[in-house]
Amino acid sequence: MTPANAQAKPAPYTSIVDALLILVRDGKVLLAQREGTGYADGCWNLPSGKLEADETITHAAVREGREEIGVHIAESDLGFAHLIHYRNRLGDARVGVFFAARQWKGEPYNAEPHKCSAIGWFPLEALPEGTYPYTVEGLAAYRRGVPFSTVGWR
Secondary structure (H helix, E strand, O other): OOOOOOOOOOOOOOOEEEEEEEOEEOOEEEEEEEOOOOOOOOOEEOOEEEOOOOOOHHHHHHHHHHHHHOOEOOHHHEEEEEEEEEEOOOOOEEEEEEEEEOOOEOOOOOOOOOOEEEEEEEEOOOOOOOEOHHHHHHHHHHHHOOOEEEEOOO
């Protein structure tokens, strides 16, 4: 029996966890323009995706590279770049783990045309208009060598 003055504990906080891939070649970063997903459609974003049950965050990054842009990356070729706890203006929150690929096999291409309208290489210092703010924040921190940030929280 619970004492009358005992308060129920709130449910534990949960958040979406994203694995994001940073591929840089000749000072340019690879971005994909989202399309038909219902999330950030029309925006440029890093190749990325949500962590699935029973996989590590590095496995998720490797999987997303293969699924979205057709490249093969060994987990040992991923370098941790940044972790962001991001909340947008609507209050939706995510935890993003950014990995820089030191090398990869294959030439990136749009392997998911039903979710992506284009891919392209853009200067790290001059991301295209319409880059999703979450990606902008993470890449800015990566360029500065900052390992962790929170954005959109008070």
